[in-house]
Amino acid sequence: xxxxxxxxxxxxxxxxxxxxxxxxxxxxxxxxxxxxxxxxxxxxxxxxxxxxxxxxxxxxxxxxxxxxxxxxxxxxxxxxxxxxxxxxxxxxxxxxxxxxxxxxxxxxxxxxxxxxxxxxxxxxxxxxxxxxxxxxxxxxxxxxxxxxxxxxxxxxxxxxxxxxxxxxxxxxxxxxxxxxxxxxxxxxxxxxxxxxxxxxxxxxxxxxxxxxxxxxxxxxxxxxxxxxxxxxxxxxxxxxxxxxxxxxxxxxxxxxxxxxxxxxxxxxxxxxxxxxxxxxxxxxxxxxxxxxxxxxxxxxxxxxxxxxxxxxxxxxxxxxxxxxxxxxxxxxxxxxxxxxxxxxxxxxxxxxxxxxxxxxxxxxxxxxxxxxxxxxxxxxxxxxxxxxxxxxxxxxxxxxxxxxxxxxxxxxxxxxxxxxxxxxxxxxxxxxxxxxxxxxxxxxxxxxxxxxxxxxxxxxxxxxxxxxxxxxxxxxxxxxxxxxxxxxxxxxxxxxxxxxxxxxxxxxxxxxxxxxxxxxxxxxxxxxxxxxxxxxxxxxxxxxxxxxxxxxxxxxxxxxxxxxxxxxxxxxxxxxxxxxxxxxxxxxxxxxxxxxxxxxxxxxxxxxxxxxxxxxxxxxxxxxxxxxxxxxxxxxxxxxxxxxxxxxxxxxxxxxxxxxxxxxxxxxxxxxxxxxxxxxxxxxxxxxx
Amino acid sequence: xxxxxxxxxxxxxxxxxxxxxxxxxxxxxxxxxxxxxxxxxxxxxxxxxxxxxxxxxxxxxxxxxxxxxxxxxxxxxxxxxxxxxxxxxxxxxxxxxxxxxxxxxxxxxxxxxxxxxxxxxxxxxxxxxxxxxxxxxxxxxxxxxxxxxxxxx
Numbered sequence: 001x002x003x004x005x006x007x008x009x010x011x012x013x014x015x016x017x018x019x020x021x022x023x024x025x026x027x028x029x030x031x032x033x034x035x036x037x038x039x040x041x042x043x044x045x046x047x048x049x050x051x052x053x054x055x056x057x058x059x060x061x062x063x064x065x066x067x068x069x070x071x072x073x074x075x076x077x078x079x080x081x082x083x084x085x086x087x088x089x090x091x092x093x094x095x096x097x098x099x100x101x102x103x104x105x106x107x108x109x110x111x112x113x114x115x116x117x118x119x120x121x122x123x124x125x126x127x128x129x130x131x132x133x134x135x136x137x138x139x140x141x142x143x144x145x146x147x148x149x150x151x152x153x154x155x156x157x158x159x160x161x162x163x164x165x166x167x168x169x170x171x172x173x174x175x176x177x178x179x180x181x182x183x184x185x186x187x188x189x190x191x192x193x194x195x196x197x198x199x200x201x202x203x204x205x206x207x208x209x210x211x212x213x214x215x216x217x218x219x220x221x222x223x224x225x226x227x228x229x230x231x232x233x234x235x236x237x238x239x240x241x242x243x244x245x246x247x248x249x250x251x252x253x254x255x256x257x258x259x260x261x262x263x264x265x266x267x268x269x270x271x272x273x274x275x276x277x278x279x280x281x282x283x284x285x286x287x288x289x290x291x292x293x294x295x296x297x298x299x300x301x302x303x304x305x306x307x308x309x310x311x312x313x314x315x316x317x318x319x320x321x322x323x324x325x326x327x328x329x330x331x332x333x334x335x336x337x338x339x340x341x342x343x344x345x346x347x348x349x350x351x352x353x354x355x356x357x358x359x360x361x362x363x364x365x366x367x368x369x370x371x372x373x374x375x376x377x378x379x380x381x382x383x384x385x386x387x388x389x390x391x392x393x394x395x396x397x398x399x400x401x402x403x404x405x406x407x408x409x410x411x412x413x414x415x416x417x418x419x420x421x422x423x424x425x426x427x428x429x430x431x432x433x434x435x436x437x438x439x440x441x442x443x444x445x446x447x448x449x450x451x452x453x454x455x456x457x458x459x460x461x462x463x464x465x466x467x468x469x470x471x472x473x474x475x476x477x478x479x480x481x482x483x484x485x486x487x488x489x490x491x492x493x494x495x496x497x498x499x500x501x502x503x504x505x506x507x508x509x510x511x512x513x514x515x516x517x518x519x520x521x522x523x524x525x526x527x528x529x530x531x532x533x534x535x536x537x538x539x540x541x542x543x544x545x546x547x548x549x550x551x552x553x554x555x556x557x558x559x560x561x562x563x564x565x566x567x568x569x570x571x572x573x574x575x576x577x578x579x580x581x582x583x584x585x586x587x588x589x590x591x592x593x594x595x596x597x598x599x600x601x602x603x604x605x606x607x608x609x610x611x612x613x614x615x616x617x618x619x620x621x622x623x624x625x626x627x628x629x630x631x632x633x634x635x636x637x638x639x640x641x642x643x644x645x646x647x648x649x650x651x652x653x654x655x656x657x658x659x660x661x662x663x664x665x666x667x668x669x670x671x672x673x674x675x676x677x678x679x680x681x682x683x684x685x686x687x688x689x
Numbered sequence: 690x691x692x693x694x695x696x697x698x699x700x701x702x703x704x705x706x707x708x709x710x711x712x713x714x715x716x717x718x719x720x721x722x723x724x725x726x727x728x729x730x731x732x733x734x735x736x737x738x739x740x741x742x743x744x745x746x747x748x749x750x751x752x753x754x755x756x757x758x759x760x761x762x763x764x765x766x767x768x769x770x771x772x773x774x775x776x777x778x779x780x781x782x783x784x785x786x787x788x789x790x791x792x793x794x795x796x797x798x799x800x801x802x803x804x805x806x807x808x809x810x811x812x813x814x815x816x817x818x819x820x821x822x823x824x825x826x827x828x829x830x831x832x833x834x835x836x837x838x839x840x841x842x
Contacts, residue, residue: 244777349692349693350692350693350696351692352692353692353695353696353699355692358692358696361696361700362696362699362700362703365700365703365704366703369703369704369707373707373711376711381722390721390722390723391721391722392719392720392721392722393719393720393722393741394714394715394718394719394720395718395720396718397714397717397718398711398714398715398717398718398719399714400714401710401711401713401714401717402707402710402711402714405706405707405710406707409703532776532778584781592781592782593781593782594781595781612778613778613781622778624778
C-alpha cells in the first residue's frame with residue numbers, strides 16, 4: 001500500500017507537470033486537442049491524489065505501524081474518527097490534505113467549465129496545475145507521508161520494520177473539532193487558489209469584459225465561507241480545549257488564517273465597484289493575488305514554524321520551499337500585471353465622499369490596514385531579526401490597539417454603506433435612512449450602560465451592533481412592503497420573495513447580521529470574570545450568580561486515557577441548576593495530561609470551569625471558574641454567516657417585473673430618491689448589492 | 690475640494706490615527722527574545738526590557754513557595770534562576786526536564802521574574818525512530834507545538 005500511495009503521488013506530479021506544459025503549448029500553438037488533453041491531465045490529478053489519501057487512511061485504520069507518519073500520529077486504542085483525522089495531524093499529512101483539496105477544487109473548476117469560456121479555461125488550467133505542481137513536489141520529495149521506518153539488525157543492515165504500537169495522536173488534537181476544523185480551514189486556503197487562477201488567467205489572456213469577475217466572485221464566496229468556518233472552529237477549539245477561557249490570542253498561526261480572510265473580504269466588497277462602476281480594476285486583481293499569496297504565506301507560517309521559531313520550536317526546512325514559491329508567484333503576478341496593465345484601466349472616477357463608492361473605498365482601506373497590522377505584528381520577530389539582529393515579538397496589546405478601532409469602524413460602514421446611493425447621497429436621505437437606526441442604537445447603549453457595560457469600546461460596539469441590525473431590518477422591511485403592496489401578499493411572504501429575487505444582496509445582509517452577532521459576542525469580553533480556589537469535598541466557590549459546590553472527585557478510565565474528574569453542583573440564586581464534570585485526562589500512549597473544560601453555555605453567559613489539578617501547596621483539588629458573557633453569540637453568529645453566504649450563492653429567482661432600462665437619467669433619479677432602497681424594485685433588481 | 694482629495698484627506702487621518710495606535714501598542718507589548726547566554730552580555734536599558742527566554746527546566750529545581758514558583762532554566766550549560774509570579778496555574782506540561790518559555794523581566798539580583806510560562810514536554814519525541822521528524826507539527830491553528838496556551842494575556 002505504501003508503494004501504491006507513493007506511486008499515485010508521483011503520477012499525480014507527472015500529470016500536473018504535463019498539464020502545465022501541454023496547456024502552455026496548447027495556448028501558444030492554439031491546438032485544441034492539446035488543451036483538452038492538458039485539462040484531462042489536470043482532472044486526473046484529483047483521482048491520483050485521492051488514491052494516495054485512501055492509502056494513507058488504510059494504514060491508519062488497519063493499525064499498520066510500518067509508516068513513520070502513522071507511528072507518530074496514531075495508536076491502536078485511538079477512536080476511529082480520530083484515526084481518520086490523524087491524516088492531518090502532522091506536517092506530511094497536512095500537506096497531502098492541502099494537495100488533495102486543491103486538486104478537488106481544480107477538478108470541479110475544470111469539469112464544471114469544460115464547455116464554457118473556451119478562451120479563458122486553458123489559462124485557468126495551467127495556473128491551477130502550476131500550483132499543484134509545487135505542492136506535489138513537496139508531497140513527493142520533501143515531506144512524503146509514505147516514509148517507511150527501518151531499523152538495523154545485529155549485522156548493521158537496515159531492514160523494514162513494523163512497530164506494534166504507535167505513539168498516539170497529540171492529546172490536544174483529540175477533540176471533535178479536530179476532525180472538521182483543519183479540512184474547513186484548508187478548504188478556505190486552497191479555495192482561494194481558484195479566484196487567483198481566474199484572475200491571473202483573465203489578465204494573461206486579456207479576457208474581455210468583467211465576466212471573469214462574476215465567476216471569481218462565486219468561488220471566492222465559497223472559499224471565504226470555508227475560511228470563516230475554519231477560523232471560528234479553530235477559535236472554538238482553543239476555547240474548549242486549551243482551558244484558558246479565551247478563544248483568540250493573536251497567535252501567529254491564528255493570524256495566518258485571518259490574513260487571507262481579511263483580503264478575501266475586501267475583495268468581495270470591492271468587486272462590486274468593478275461590476276457596477278468599472279472602477280478599481282488594478283486593485284481587485286492585486287487583492288486576489290495578495291489573498292492567494294497570503295494563503296501560501298499562512299501555510300508557510302503554519303507548517304514551517306518560521307515565526308514560532310521565536311519560541312525556538314518546530315523548525316523545519318520546508319520554509320525555504322515556500323519562500324521560493326512565493327517569490328515565483330509574485331514575479332509571475334507582477335510580470336502579468338505589468339505587461340497587461342492597460343487592460344485594467346478604470347472607467348469611472350469617485351464622484352462624492354458620501355457615496356457607496358467611497359464607503360467601499362474606506363472599507364477596503366481599513367481592511368487592508370488591519371491586514372497589514374496583523375501581518376506586521378506576526379512577522380515582526382523575523383523582520384526585526386533581519387534588520388536589528390534581535391528578535392522582538394509584539395503581543396495582544398498591539399493587535400488589539402490597532403484592530404479594535406478598525407473593527408468598530410468597519411461595523412459602522414456595515415450599517416452605513418449599503419444605504420448610501422451610488423455616486424452621491426444627499427443629506428436629507430442620510431437623515432431619513434439613519435435617524436431611527438441610530439436612535440435605536442443609542443437607546444441600546446444607554447440600557448447597556450445601566451446593565452454594567454463601562455468599557456468604551458464594548459459600548460460603542462453594542463450601539464453600532466444595534467444600529468446595523470436596525471438598518472438591515474429596515475432594508476428588508478422597505479423592500480418587502482413594496483412587494484406586498486403591489487401583489488397584496490403577506491409581509492413575511494414578501495420578505496421571502498424579496499430575498500429570493502436578489503439573493504446576493506439579501507444574503508449579504510444576512511452575512512452582515514451574522515458578523516454583528518459575532519461582534520456582540522466579542523463585546524462581552526471586558527465583563528469577563530474568573531476566580532481560582534482550592535476546593536475540598538463540600539467546599540463552595542462563588543462567581544457571579546453561581547455558587548459551585550464540590551461534591552466529589554473520582555477517576556474514570558478507558559483504553560486511551562485515565563481521567564481525574566471533579567463532580568461539581570452549580571447553584572444559581574440558591575437553587576440547584578446543573579452538574580458540571582471538568583476533567584484532567586492522562587493519555588496513556590503519549591504520557592501527557594490534558595484538561596477537559598466543563599462549559600455551561602447560555603445566550604447570556606458561559607460558565608467555564610477548569611479542574612486545574614491538585615494544588616501543590618495544599619494538596620487539595622484546585623478549580624478555576626470563569627464567567628464569560630455573550631460568548632455563545634460568536635458561534636451563533638458564525639452559523640448565520642454561513643447561512644447568509646449559502647443564500648447569496650443561490651441564483652436569483654426570476655422576477656415577473658420587466659426591468660426598466662438603465663439610463664443616465666435613472667442614476668440621477670436615484671440621487672433624487674436619495675435612497676436605493678426607496679427606488680423602484682426594477683432598478684434595484686439590476687442594481688447594486 | 691473634490692471628492693478624490695476629500696477621500697485622500699479622510700484616509701490620511703485614518704492611517705495616521707492607526708499608526709499612532711500601533712506605535713502605542715507596540716511600545717507596550719514589544720518583547721525581546723534572548724537566549725540565556727545573551728542575557729549576561731546585556732547592558733543598560735536592554736536589561737529592563739520585557740523579554741522572553743527559553744530553556745530546559747533543570748531537574749529537581751522546581752520549588753513551590755506560596756505566591757511564587759522558583760525554578761532554574763538551563764541552556765547550553767548556562768543557568769537562569771526564574772521566579773514565576775503569575776496567577777494562572779502552571780501548565781500541565783511544566784515539569785522537570787521540560788522545555789519552557791518564560792516571559793517577564795530581569796530583576797536587579799539577576800533573577801528572572803516571569804509573568805507567563807509556557808512549557809512543552811520534551812520527552813515524547815526524544816526517542817524518535819529512524820527517519821521520523823523530531824518536531825511535533827500540528828494542523829491548522831495549533832502549530833505552536835504542544836505549548837500550552839499562555840493565559841490571561
